Amino acid sequence: MTKPDLAISRIMTVVAVALVDGDGRVLLQRRPEGKAMAGLWEFPGGKLEAGESPEAALVRELREELGIDVEAACLAPATFASEPLGDRHLLLLLYACRKWRGVPQALEASALKWARPLEMHGLDMPPADRPLIGLIEALL
Numbered sequence: 398m399t400k401p402d403l404a405i406s407r408i409m410t411v412v413a414v415a416l417v418d419g420d421g422r423v424l425l426q427r428r429p430e431g432k433a434m435a436g437l438w439e440f441p442g443g444k445l446e447a448g449e450s451p452e453a454a455l456v457r458e459l460r461e462e463l464g465i466d467v468e469a470a471c472l473a474p475a476t477f478a479s480e481p482l483g484d485r486h487l488l489l490l491l492y493a494c495r496k497w498r499g500v501p502q503a504l505e506a507s508a509l510k511w512a513r514p515l516e517m518h519g520l521d522m523p524p525a526d527r528p529l530i531g532l533i534e535a536l537l
């Protein structure tokens with residue numbers, strides 16, 4: 398039987414955010430060439446580092462990827478997705494955020510796009526992000 402600690406180590410936790418602007422649009426970023434799933438549109442975010450809380454990881458990722466500052470207290474847990482990923486399993490935790498400092502820039506992505514859920518349905522998105530579209534519609 399698989400030991401529980403081995404099973405847990407195969408789960409990769411990723412945090413991501415639905416940044417919502419005053420018009421009810423959500424920011425997506427396009428994964429750059431050279432990365433897995435290049436060209437797909439995703440909610441900004443990334444992997445947790447060892448010992449990091451999900452909120453701290455998201456504050457760090459948003460600074461690195463978009464150059465914006467977000468208060469951890471403004472991050473509202475919204476929903477999650479669970480997807481097989483090769484020989485591992487991806488757990489994607491999605492937060493919602495309506496307040497930040499700075500103007501988002503594509504510091505790591507190849508492009509940014511403010512999109513409404515209707516438009517998102519027509520975009521190529523990673524398998525874990527796609528099921529979240531319907532769920533964030535309820536937030537807007």
Ligand code: C5P
Nearest residue numbers: 411413434439440442443444523525526
């Ligand atoms: O961006 P990075 O490559 O560090 O992301 C780690 C993993 O999380 C990748 O497999 C990526 O596809 C996945 N991911 C995702 N949806 C996001 C952010 C990351 O599926 N919004």
